[in-house]
Amino acid sequence: MPGASLQNQLEEIASAAAAIATAPAARLAELKVELLGRKAGRLTEVLRGLPALDPAERREVGARANQIKQDIETAIERRERQLAQEAVRAVTMDGTMPARAVWRGALHPVTQVIDEICEIFREIGFTRITGPEVETEEYNFTKLNIPLDHPAADAHDTFYLSPGVLLRTHTSPMQARTMERYPPPIRVLVPGLAYRRDPFDPSHSPAFEQIEGLAVDEGISFVDFKAAIDFFVKRFFAPDTAVRFRPSYFPFVEPGAEVDIQCQVCKGSGCSTCKRTGFLEIMGAGMVHPAVFERCDLDSERYTGYAFGMGPARIAMLRYGIPDMRLLFQGDMRFLGQFVE
Ligand code: PHE
Numbered sequence: 001m002p003g004a005s006l007q008n009q010l011e012e013i014a015s016a017a018a019a020i021a022t023a024p025a026a027r028l029a030e031l032k033v034e035l036l037g038r039k040a041g042r043l044t045e046v047l048r049g050l051p052a053l054d055p056a057e058r059r060e061v062g063a064r065a066n067q068i069k070q071d072i073e074t075a076i077e078r079r080e081r082q083l084a085q086e087a088v089r090a091v092t093m094d095g096t097m098p099a100r101a102v103w104r105g106a107l108h109p110v111t112q113v114i115d116e117i118c119e120i121f122r123e124i125g126f127t128r129i130t131g132p133e134v135e136t137e138e139y140n141f142t143k144l145n146i147p148l149d150h151p152a153a154d155a156h157d158t159f160y161l162s163p164g165v166l167l168r169t170h171t172s173p174m175q176a177r178t179m180e181r182y183p184p185p186i187r188v189l190v191p192g193l194a195y196r197r198d199p200f201d202p203s204h205s206p207a208f209e210q211i212e213g214l215a216v217d218e219g220i221s222f223v224d225f226k227a228a229i230d231f232f233v234k235r236f237f238a239p240d241t242a243v244r245f246r247p248s249y250f251p252f253v254e255p256g257a258e259v260d261i262q263c264q265v266c267k268g269s270g271c272s273t274c275k276r277t278g279f280l281e282i283m284g285a286g287m288v289h290p291a292v293f294e295r296c297d298l299d300s301e302r303y304t305g306y307a308f309g310m311g312p313a314r315i316a317m318l319r320y321g322i323p324d325m326r327l328l329f330q331g332d333m334r335f336l337g338q339f340v341e
Contacts, residue, residue, distance in 0.1 A: 003057035006049050010061070013042050014068050020075040025083050028076065035072055043069055106340040110209055110328060113316045114191045117211055120235045124228060126189040126213065131174040133193055137164045139173035144252040145291045157196050159206075167195035171212035172252060175288070175307055178214055179296035184303055185217040191312070202324040209312045214288075216298070216305030222255070222287060225306035229285070233261050237319065242268060244279055253286025253307060264318050280318055283310035 013035060020031055035042055046065055050058050091097075107115070118128045140146075141153045151157075159167040174190040190212040198204040215224070226245060233243050242262040250256045260281050263274035270276040285308035290300035313328055322328065327335050 002049065003053050003061055006046050006053070006061050007064070009042070009046050010064050010068055013046070014071070016042070017068070017072045017075060020072065020079050023079060028079055028083070032076060036069070036076075043072070104340055106336075108328075108336070109316050109320070109339040110313050112339065113312045113319070114209060114211060117232070117236065117310075117312065117315070118189050118191065120232050121189045121213065121228075124187075124231060126187045126215075128189050128191070129174070129178070130192055131171070131177055131190060133168055133195070134161065135166055135168040135173050137166060139176050140166060140168050140170075143176040143292065143295045144172055145289050145295070146251045150251065157198075159195050159197060169196050170194050170309060171210040172307070172309060174212050175214050175252070175292065176296050179216060179293070179298055184298070184305075185215075186305070187215045189213050200326055202326065203314070205313070205325055205329060211310050211312055213285075213308045213310075214305065215307075216288065216303055218302060218304070220304045220306060222306070225285065225287070225308070228306075229259055229283075229308070233259075233282075236315075237261060237264065242279075248284060248286075250284055250286060252289050252292050254289045256284070256286035259283045259285055259308070261318075265321060282315060282318070283308050285309070 017031075017035060020028065023031055033041065036044070038044060043065065046061075050062055050065070053061060106112075118126075122128070137148065137153075140158075141148060141150070146153055158169050161167065171190050171192050171194055174188075174192075178186055178188050178190075191209060192212075193207055194210045195207050196204075198206050200206070213228075215228070226243075229245075230243050233241050241264075244260040246258045246260060248256045248258040258281050260279035262268045263271060263278050263280050265271050265273040266278065268278040270278050274280050285306065288305040288307055293300035293303060293305075313325055316322065316328065317325060
């Protein structure tokens with residue numbers, strides 16, 4: 001009686017399938033093959049026997065076989081879902097796992113330094129403003145008393161966009177723009193990008209931040225400049241940091257100076273960072289040249305002022321002992337992560 005034997009086989013398969021509900025993952029995979037496998041699966045064997053049965057029996061056994069097949073498939077699906085959930089729970093419920101570190105954003109160290117510098121100068125009356133990075137030859141050079149055949153105006157250093165239009169090579173054009181726009185007393189601080197045709201190296205970048213400072217009023221002298229810079233240096237670095245003013249030349253100031261601070265690495269005794277001088281340069285500066293006042297329609301008999309320009313990336317390097325400027329601009333989180341507060 002082939003029909004009855006197939007019936008028996010089916011019921012055996014159905015009871016074997018009960019194991020699915022509690023099978024571990026590996027066993028479940030085996031059961032799948034054992035019961036439903038296309039080649040040698042037990043259910044497949046039964047289905048192969050169907051054609052030998054007479055039609056009535058075939059219908060009955062066939063129906064039961066389909067039913068069992070569906071039940072098994074449903075059971076397998078349910079068990080697979082369960083096992084997947086258990087796997088997830090096993091991970092998330094492990095109370096001994098160390099907590100995952102949370103990523104926290106922060107301002108770039110150079111931006112932090114710029115903000116801090118502006119904050120310090122704000123205390124002595126300086127307003128923070130910005131200006132255009134695309135400039136004209138006139139503002140970048142001519143109004144600042146830099147003749148176009150001056151080395152700084154040489155196409156070698158300057159990115160030209162079109163004749164007479166360029167990427168500013170310093171933030172000093174904002175001296176002229178400010179003097180033309182606002183009547184004295186003027187006290188502004190202008191952070192922003194400047195551009196020069198320099199290759200990347202440990203102390204240069206073709207695009208770099210600068211901060212321009214400008215103070216114009218009646219009766220401003222070099223002493224006021226020294227006091228402002230002294231205040232800034234002692235605030236930004238350390239209260240006992242020595243400051244030195246050295247004569248220097250920039251066409252738009254007279255007298256011109258460079259400001260040095262006591263070396264932060266050796267505290268002034270001389271090391272490789274300060275090339276044994278004990279001092280590090282932090283800015284160019286000077287008293288606004290009368291020719292610049294005149295070009296900006298300010299009376300150079302009535303007004304005096306001082307201007308300075310510094311590089312916050314360089315200042316960040318001095319403060320944190322960063323040996324190579326490129327570290328600041330490579331976006332490497334192992335480096336930048338050190339500046340997250
Ligand atoms: N603009 C000069 C530079 O980029 C710095 C400077 C600013 C010097 C203001 C004097 C006065 O080198």
